[in-house]
Amino acid sequence: MCATSEKKSTAVFIDLPPYTPPQRGLLSWLPSSWVPYAELIRLSRPIGIVIIYSPYLFGTLFAAVVSPHHPTPGSLLKTNVILFAATIFLRGGAVAFNDLADREIDGRIARTRHRPLARKAISPRNAHLFVAIQAAIWLAILSQLSDRCVHYAIPLLGLVGIYPYSKRVTDFTPVVLGFTVAWGVFIGCAAMDIDPIDMATDDVAAKTYALCCFYLSCALWTNIYETIYAHQDIQDDERQGVRSMAIPLKGSVKSVLSLLAVSQVALLACSGWLIGAGLWYFVGASLGVAISLGTMIWKVNLREPSECWWWFSNGTWFVVGSIVVGILAEM
Known part of the structure; x- marks a missing residue:
């Protein structure tokens, strides 16, 4: 970065x-050398793990409903414990890779200026190594379930790699993120020995269509919460020229979010x-x-960053x- 840019960035944050x-919470107990890596994986904000894990959970439950084998509660619980453990490393690697791609941008945004890579507390080389380790552990954990899980996991690595760079070419990055996060539905099914591809036969084709509807509903949900989340930085994004779906939709965001919500409910x-679900499915999953x-x-209130964060983090629990x-x- 040139000297003029550095002075401009400093001037922007002169009053911040x-x-x-960290003085409180889990991070305050960690050795100082560990803190940047804990910050890198957002250890103090576990809601991200819940959000990424949710499609895996939905996938396992969907598979349990449509499976002719009727898995026991114990096997379903065991599978989800393993998937949750895997999600911790997937989320850690994904946000670390995102920060690697965005480290220069993050340094110019008030909310993200103290992220480890933006403030140069971690070198890009070490961050790349850290991401690789997280991905390897994630795949190793999934392999404990089945090879089929790993087969469905490989394409997800590609989607995770594409997402940070999609911000350079489009304002509608939540669309890319939606397809990425929702992919967990397929991995969750595979973990329960239900192969989404194998379901695409004449006798169970309806189940395949149902799973695709579920996948798309999760993708739309991601667009909704991610757009609300993005409003935390909308002023900085506009000033710095950072692409965000919140900017082109400005003035009509709630109308678009309402349309997405109606579409998500319709897909569910x-x-x-x-x-062939019964009444209580529609009461819960739709109503x-x-x-x-x-x-x-x-x-x-999209103009208030603290409210955007509150509804992003707490609204997740109600939807899930x-x-x-x-x-x-239905089980």
Whole structure:
């Protein structure tokens, strides 16, 4: 970065406090050399793990409903414990790779200026090595379930690699992120010995269509919460020329989010109809999600960053809970 750019960045943050090591919480107990890596994987913000893990959970529950083998609660729980453990490393590697790609941009944004790579607390070389280790551990854990899980995991690595750079070519990066995060639905099915490709036969084609509807509904959900999350930085993004879906939709964001929410609920309902789900599935996975998303979109003040964060982190629990209750009602 040239000297003029450095002075400009410094001027932007002249009234903001400098970086200070964590004084409270888990990170304050870690050795100082570990803190940058803990910050890199967002250890203090575990909601990201829940968000990324949710499609895996949905996939396992969907597979349990459509499977002719009727898996026991114990086997379902064991599979999800392993998938959750794997998700910890997937999330760590994904956000670290994202920060690697965005380290120069993050240094110019108020909320992200203290991230480890932006403040040069971790070198790019060490960060690349760290990402590789996280990915290797993630694949190693998935391999404990089945080779099929690994086969479905490989394409996800490509999607994770594409996402950070999609910000350079389009404002609609949540679309890319949506297809990436939702891929966990397929891995969750594979973990329960239900191969999404093998389901695409005449006798179970409806189940394949149902799974695709579920996948697309998760992708739309990602677009909703990611757009709300992006409003935390909208002023900095506009000033720095950073691409974000929140910017071109400015003035009509809630209308677009409402349309996405209606589409998500419709896809969940279509998935239930295709598998012959009963009333309680639609009460939970359709009505429950509709109420959760409707309340979030109606109540959130997109001009207030703290509210965007609150609804991003807490709204997740309502949506996930509604879908889980709806699917469990079918088991």
